[in-house]
Each structure stands twice: as structure tokens, then as C-alpha cells.
Amino acid sequence: MTREELKLAALSLPYEPGVYLMKDASDTVIYVGKAKKLKNRVSQYFQDTASHTAKTRRMVASVDHFETIRAASEFEALVLECSLIKHYMPKYNILLKDDKGYPYLRLDLREPYPRITLEGRVKDDGARYFGPYGSRGRSQQVINTIQSVFKLPSCNKKFPRDIGKERPCLNFHMQHCDGWCRKEKPQEEYHALMEQAALLLSGKHKPLCEHIRAEMEAAAERMEFERAAMYRDRLRAVEALGQRQLVTAGTMADTDVIGWHQTEAKACFTVLHFIGGNLMDKDYEILSNPEDEREALSAIVKQYYLSRKAAPKRVLLPFAMEDAAPFAQLLLEKLEKTVRFIVPQRGDNLKLVALANKNAQEEAERATTASERLSGTLKLLAAMLKLPTYPARLEAYDISNIAGTDIVASMTVFVDGKPKKSDFKRFKVENLADQDDYASMRQVLCRRFCHYLDGDKGFAERPDALLIDGGAVHAQTVREALLAMGIDLPIFGMVKDDRHRTRALVTPDGAEIGIQATPAVFALIGRIQEETHRFAITYHRTLRSKRIRGSTLDEIKGVGEKRRLALLKHFKSVTAIRNASLDELSKVVPSSAAHAVYEYFHPQEQ
Numbered sequence: 001m002t003r004e005e006l007k008l009a010a011l012s013l014p015y016e017p018g019v020y021l022m023k024d025a026s027d028t029v030i031y032v033g034k035a036k037k038l039k040n041r042v043s044q045y046f047q048d049t050a051s052h053t054a055k056t057r058r059m060v061a062s063v064d065h066f067e068t069i070r071a072a073s074e075f076e077a078l079v080l081e082c083s084l085i086k087h088y089m090p091k092y093n094i095l096l097k098d099d100k101g102y103p104y105l106r107l108d109l110r111e112p113y114p115r116i117t118l119e120g121r122v123k124d125d126g127a128r129y130f131g132p133y134g135s136r137g138r139s140q141q142v143i144n145t146i147q148s149v150f151k152l153p154s155c156n157k158k159f160p161r162d163i164g165k166e167r168p169c170l171n172f173h174m175q176h177c178d179g180w181c182r183k184e185k186p187q188e189e190y191h192a193l194m195e196q197a198a199l200l201l202s203g204k205h206k207p208l209c210e211h212i213r214a215e216m217e218a219a220a221e222r223m224e225f226e227r228a229a230m231y232r233d234r235l236r237a238v239e240a241l242g243q244r245q246l247v248t249a250g251t252m253a254d255t256d257v258i259g260w261h262q263t264e265a266k267a268c269f270t271v272l273h274f275i276g277g278n279l280m281d282k283d284y285e286i287l288s289n290p291e292d293e294r295e296a297l298s299a300i301v302k303q304y305y306l307s308r309k310a311a312p313k314r315v316l317l318p319f320a321m322e323d324a325a326p327f328a329q330l331l332l333e334k335l336e337k338t339v340r341f342i343v344p345q346r347g348d349n350l351k352l353v354a355l356a357n358k359n360a361q362e363e364a365e366r367a368t369t370a371s372e373r374l375s376g377t378l379k380l381l382a383a384m385l386k387l388p389t390y391p392a393r394l395e396a397y398d399i400s401n402i403a404g405t406d407i408v409a410s411m412t413v414f415v416d417g418k419p420k421k422s423d424f425k426r427f428k429v430e431n432l433a434d435q436d437d438y439a440s441m442r443q444v445l446c447r448r449f450c451h452y453l454d455g456d457k458g459f460a461e462r463p464d465a466l467l468i469d470g471g472a473v474h475a476q477t478v479r480e481a482l483l484a485m486g487i488d489l490p491i492f493g494m495v496k497d498d499r500h501r502t503r504a505l506v507t508p509d510g511a512e513i514g515i516q517a518t519p520a521v522f523a524l525i526g527r528i529q530e531e532t533h534r535f536a537i538t539y540h541r542t543l544r545s546k547r548i549r550g551s552t553l554d555e556i557k558g559v560g561e562k563r564r565l566a567l568l569k570h571f572k573s574v575t576a577i578r579n580a581s582l583d584e585l586s587k588v589v590p591s592s593a594a595h596a597v598y599e600y601f602h603p604q605e606q
Contacts, residue, residue: 001065003046009066010043017077018070019084022092025064029088034081034323036074042066053291054383059092075326082302082330094296096285096303103139104131107198112187113159113180114194115152116143116201122309130201132308146200149237150193151178160187200238209238257316259356260297261364264376264520265289268364269300272356273312282359286367289376291383294319302327311339318353319343374417377520384513384521385505387490391464392416396494396528397478398469399429399440400536407432409444410536413463414528423458426539438477441468445478449487465490467505467528476508494529502529553577558596563589567597577601 001009015037022031022045035041045052045060052060071077085093106119108127118139122129133139147154154177155169164183172179180190199208216231259270270284285304290296298321305311311331321327324341331339344350368376378391385391394414401407407429413420427447429440445466451459466489468474475493482489495512497503502525505513515522553564553574570588571577577585578601585594 006063006066007043007046010046011039013039013042013068014070015039016070017072017074018068019077019080021067021069021084021088022059022063022090023065023067024062027064029084029090030062031059031090031092032081032084032088034071034074034077036077038068038070042068054379055092055291074323075329078323078326079330082306085299085303086306094287094290094299096300096307103133103136104129105133105139105143105201106130107194107201109191109194109198113190116146116197118143128198132310142201145237146197148176149234150197151176152190152193152197153177153180155181157181205238209235212238254312255314255316255352256312257352257356258297258301258318259353259358259360260293260318261357261360262289262293263364263368263373264380265372266364266368266376267293267296268360268367269297269304270356270360270363271304272352272359274352284360284363286363289379294322298322305331305339306334309335311335311337313338314340314342316349316353316356317341317343318357371416373520374524377524378417380518381521381524384515384518385465385490385492387465389464393461393463394465394467394528395463396467396469396532397441397444398529398532398536399437399444400533400539401429401440407440408536408539409440410532410539411444411448412528412532412535417524419531423461424535425458426535437470438473441470441474442477442481446481446485449482449485452487453485463489465492467525467532468493469529469532471495472506472508472510475506479508494525496529502526553597556596556600558593559589563593 017034017036018038019032019034020038020042021029022033024030033041045056045063049057049060069080071080085095089095104119104122106117106127106129108114108125110126118136119129131139133142144154146152153159154171159180163181166181168177168179168181171177179185196208196211199205212231212235216228216235219225219228219231254276255274257272257274259268259272261268261270265288267287267289268284269287270282272279273281273283283304285300287296287300297317297319301315301317301321317324320343321341328339328341331337342349344353381387382389382391392415396412396414398410399407400410409427409429411425411427413423415423425448427444429443432439432443448459452462466478468478468491471493475491479491482491491508492505492513493508494502495504495506502522503514503516505515505525507513515525553559553567559567566588567577567585568574571580577597580598582594582598585597588594589597
């Protein structure tokens with residue numbers, strides 16, 4: 001379908017809730033979304049595309065046709081959207097990486113010798129499942145710790161098949177296992193320990209601790225001190241395990257605090273799990289930098305809790321979720337649990353969100369390399385300036401002079417955000433007696449792009465955008481000069497504040513684009529402006545110094561270019577030449593020239 005046909009098809013949709021599926025020419029679903037009113041939402045994609053984010057523009061450009069499914073309510077649309085995203089995993093939806101999964105621990109107490117195993121999902125097999133846990137490694141750590149605490153077998157022997165067949169293994173001799181492969185170990189005792197492990201996994205470590213303490217005291221009264229010591233060690237281990245390990249699943253958390261942070265290239269979604277006001281665990285997910293943080297947070301929160309099949313009583317958010325109410329209703333149906341989504345405005349809850357955001361910031365910055373940071377900054381700049389392409393090559397220009405003398409210009413080049421000094425160029429402005437920044441800039445840019453049109457080495461690469469030191473008139477002057485040459489490039493003036501820092505960029509038409517609210521872009525443009533100004537002023541000072549030094553010596557009869565350079569090379573400055581004796585001068589230049597220089601600076605002696 002053409003763009004116009006897509007637009008007409010969208011305008012024919014009803015003002016009803018539902019789900020829409022965007023498809024490409026191969027009939028692949030590339031995006032799934034929900035809408036309170038299908039007509040309003042879907043038609044937005046095919047109207048004013050200039051207001052879309054870059055990602056949305058790419059998606060719309062790939063759409064060949066779309067389908068819709070009407071729903072009875074916004075809630076029904078949300079349920080359907082979640083289901084379709086999970087089924088199709090569309091390219092342009094923000095997706096939670098689910099490859100690591102959320103493992104569970106399985107324990108079936110109906111077996112004669114039950115063991116705790118790691119499972120990828122809950123099955124309807126009558127066994128008890130605990131979790132989900134944050135990672136398989138962490139889940140295995142819980143299993144290992146429980147085996148150590150209760151001295152359960154960790155070997156590959158099958159019970160009761162292998163009981164009494166071989167001598168106990170090394171674990172028994174190292175006191176890591178009670179040797180359940182021995183005939184004298186009663187099955188009832190093994191079952192009792194597994195029931196205690198189930199209590200521990202259920203988060204009921206306090207009643208379990210009371211039970212073990214009672215066993216310890218009873219053994220002490222019977223004067224079975226070794227057994228009492230064993231219970232004592234088990235009690236300490238259970239207390240530590242109950243506080244540290246079991247909440248890795250997040251299922252027992254009463255409060256989850258969501259954090260969010262975006263660098264120039266990455267974003268991080270963080271969840272802090274709290275039980276009784278104590279921080280027990282953290283989950284996080286690194287994503288490629290999304291363009292709409294609210295849409296991203298809403299998508300990730302929904303996928304996070306639905307995939308885990310677990311949620312706390314409260315979820316504190318850094319900013320509001322658009323569909324928090326219908327999603328809470330969905331969790332009530334799926335998990336039979338009431339979950340409140342809260343955006344704190346003050347107090348301790350706001351401090352908890354700040355802590356979660358800080359954790360997200362640390363993880364995002366750790367995951368972002370320097371090159372990714374620069375690349376992300378340039379993408380932000382491209383979006384702010386509405387550039388047609390990624391600005392891999394930026395060229396910046398500045399004019400330097402004092403009272404119209406020694407007018408020079410600098411051209412600096414930044415490739416992928418880094419200065420490419422081998423491409424830096426300096427220009428000496430010609431045939432301008434008075435200070436005229438506009439004429440100077442026009443001359444310099446015309447000279448630069450004449451070289452480009454001629455294919456001259458060093459000028460052959462075409463920049464993606466030009467940054468001109470100055471305001472809208474400077475940018476307009478350059479645009480007019482280049483258009484006259486048949487060259488159309490994005491051109492922006494760099495507008496400075498009172499502290500000589502670039503506060504904004506301005507188009508040739510006078511539209512200002514503020515950059516101070518985006519620190520990464522502000523810092524990049526500031527570096528470009530400072531480097532360009534430094535390069536220009538350095539060249540200007542060099543020319544001015546040469547002119548001042550050369551003018552004095554050039555007035556001396558018998559001192560030409562070679563002798564002047566020889567004197568300056570030896571004495572380093574005109575002042576040193578003035579203070580030199582005749583003998584010292586004669587060692588550098590011929591006697592007649594030495595006499596001429598000495599007499600010029602010491603006329604009174606003659």
C-alpha cells in the first residue's frame with residue numbers, strides 16, 4: 001500500500017479500543033501497539049511524520065500494510081497486546097531480553113528421596129515450585145547453600161537404588177553430606193530435612209529457626225553436645241540464608257522500586273526488591289537507547305512482571321505509566337494479587353526511587369563505552385537538528401583578527417565526535433582591508449568548497465553539517481554562498497553566552513536550537529567551538545608575531561630574508577638581537593650586515 005492508501009485506511013478505522021499490527025512487504029509483523037481509539041492512534045503514524053522520532057520514522061517507512069483487532073475495552077486491548085508481542089517479538093517493539101529466563105526451584109515431597117532441581121518453567125505436576133529467581137547461577141547457588149546447610153547429597157547417586165552399594169564419597173568425609181547412601185540413615189530424617197528446606201524456600205525461616213533452636217536445646221539437655229553443636233551451626237546458617245539468599249526471586253518482596261537511566265548510547269532498567277524496608281536484591285536490564293523513555297518503561301515493566309509470574313504489593317516508579325491501571329487489573333487476574341503502582345512525590349519513597357535511579361545510572365554508564373557514548377551523542381544531535389543523515393563528519397569554522405589586521409580563519413574537522421587534526425585547515429583571508437566577518441566567512445567557505453568541487457586532495461570529503469562561529473546572519477551568509485555554488489548542506493551558527501560558551505545552535509532562518517538541557521550535546525559542541533577558536537587564534541598570533549618581528553629587521557639595509565631568519569633563529573627574538581654586541585652579531589651574519597644591525601639599534605653610539 002502507498003502512504004496515501006495507508007492514511008486512508010487508518011482514517012476508516014473506528015473510534016474503539018483495540019490492537020494494531022504493522023506489517024512489512026513480506027507480511028512480517030514489525031510492530032504491535034494498543035489504542036484506546038484505533039482511528040486516532042493509527043492515523044497519527046501516516047500524517048505528520050516530521051514529528052515522529054527517528055525510530056518511528058524508520059518503522060513507518062517499512063510498513064506495507066496493517067491489521068487491527070477490536071477489543072471490548074482498553075483492558076482487553078492491553079491483554080491482547082502483551083500476548084501478541086510475546087508471540088511475534090516484533091522488530092520495533094521494545095523487548096525485554098528473555099534469553100536468560102527466570103528459573104524456578106522444584107521440590108516434590110511425594111518422592112521417597114526428593115531433591116531440589118532447577119527448572120525453566122512451572123509445570124502442573126503436583127510438585128512445589130519456588131521462584132522465579134533472577135538468574136540460573138543465582139538459583140544454583142541457593143541449591144548449593146541449602147545442600148550445605150542441611151548436609152544433603154549433591155552427588156549423582158539415585159536413592160533408594162544406590163543405598164548401601166558403595167562406601168560414602170568424599171563429601172561425607174569432608175562433612176559436607178551426612179552420608180544418605182548409608183543403610184543406617186533413616187528415610188524419615190531425610191524427609192524431615194527436605195520439609196525444613198521447603199519452609200526455608202517459602203520464606204518461613206523464622207518458624208524454622210524456632211524449631212531448630214528447640215531441637216538444639218533438647219539435645220543439650222540430653223547431654224548430646226555434638227548433636228547440639230550441629231543444630232547450632234544449622235541454626236546460624238538458616239538465619240543467614242533466610243536473610244540473604246531467598247529473596248533473590250523477588251516473589252516475597254513487599255515493595256519493588258523501579259529505576260531508569262539513559263546514557264548517550266544505553267539505557268538501564270533497574271528493580272530493587274525490598275522486604276520489610278530492607279533492600280534484599282537487585283535486577284537490571286541493559287537496553288539500546290530507546291527514544292521514548294515513558295514508552296520504554298511501560299513496555300519493560302509489563303514484560304518483566306508477566307514473564308516472572310510474580311509481583312510485589314507495591315511498585316514505586318520514577319514516572320507515570322500510561323496504562324498502569326489496566327495493567328494492575330491484568331496482574332490481579334493473572335497472579336491473583338493486588339499491585340499498586342505509585343509515583344512518589346516526596347518523602348522516603350522518593351528517596352528510594354532516587355536510589356534505584358542511581359543504581360541504573362551506574363549500570364548504564366558501566367555498559368557504555370566511550371565510542372558508544374560519542375555515537376549516542378551524535379545521534380541525539382542529529383535528532384535535535386533534524387539532520388537527514390548521521391553527522392559522522394562535522395566541520396567548524398571561526399574567524400580571528402585584531403582591528404582588521406592579519407585576518408585568518410580556521411577549519412576543524414570532527415569525525416565520529418573526535419577531532420581529525422590531519423584534516424584541520426587554516427586560511428589567510430585576502431584582499432580585505434577592513435574587519436568584515438561576513439565577507440571573511442564567505443571567502444573562506446567559497447575557497448574551501450572550490451577545492452572540494454575540483455577534487456583537491458585534503459578537501460575531497462563532503463561534511464554532513466557545518467558549524468559556523470556566529471549567529472543566524474553568519475549561517476545565512478554561508479548558505480547563500482554555497483547555494484550559489486550548487487552545494488546544499490545543513491548549516492548552523494554557534495551562538496555564545498556571556499561566558500563565551502556555545503549556548504545554542506541557530507539555523508540560517510534564525511530558529512534557535514537550545515543545547516544546554518542536553519549535557520552530552522552541550523559538551524560536544526563546546527569542545528568543537530573551543531578547538532576551532534583555539535586553532536584560529538593560534539594561527540592569527542603566529543602571523544601577527546611574524547609581521548611584528550619581521551617589520552623591524554626588514555627596515556635595516558643589507559638584511560634580507562635569509563639574514564633576518566638566521567638572526568631570529570640564533571637570537572630567538574628581536575629584543576635579543578637589539579641587546580647583542582657587534583662581535584656576537586658578526587658570528588651570525590657577515591661583518592657589513594652585523595655593523596648595519598648594530599648601528600640601527602644603537603644610533604647614539606655612532
